[in-house]
Amino acid sequence: MKVTGPSGPSAPQGARSARASGGFSLPQSGAAGSTHATAATAAPAGVGDVSALMALQGVEDVMERRRRAVRRGSGILDRLEELKLAMLSGEAGESALERLARTVREDRPQDADESLNGLLDQIDLRAAVELAKADLRRSAA
Secondary structure, eight states: OEEOSTTOEEOOTTOOEEEOGGGOEEEOOSSTTOSTTSOOOOOOOOOSOHHHHHHHHHHHHHHHHHHHHHHHHHHHHHHHHHHHHHHHTTOOOHHHHHHHHHHHHSOOOOOSOHHHHHHHHHHHHHHHHHHHHHHHHHHHO
């Protein structure tokens, strides 16, 4: 059997193949010392261009950056919800404020999608307002 590249295997000319169980086929050997039965293999196809690999890594990086930005925004919204529940239950919410401040300080990746960036800006603004209100309450007390 001769491997001719990505198109698949083909039997060498002049040789019949005998079918073995499981779909594996062996070439029939006509003569004991025949060198015609050996199959030549094609060289493995190399990467045409390294820039193609770099582009793929860049796409993954963009998707990962977007995923991190969405995860950060969701985290801030979760911390704001914790703060709201703490304040509604009459607690000071100091631990919720600390978690909110820590989440806001995390690095925010910029995404190419302007609507996502606008939404994340609004979430950051709301968190900054809550943190500023908490600072005013602390300084007044």
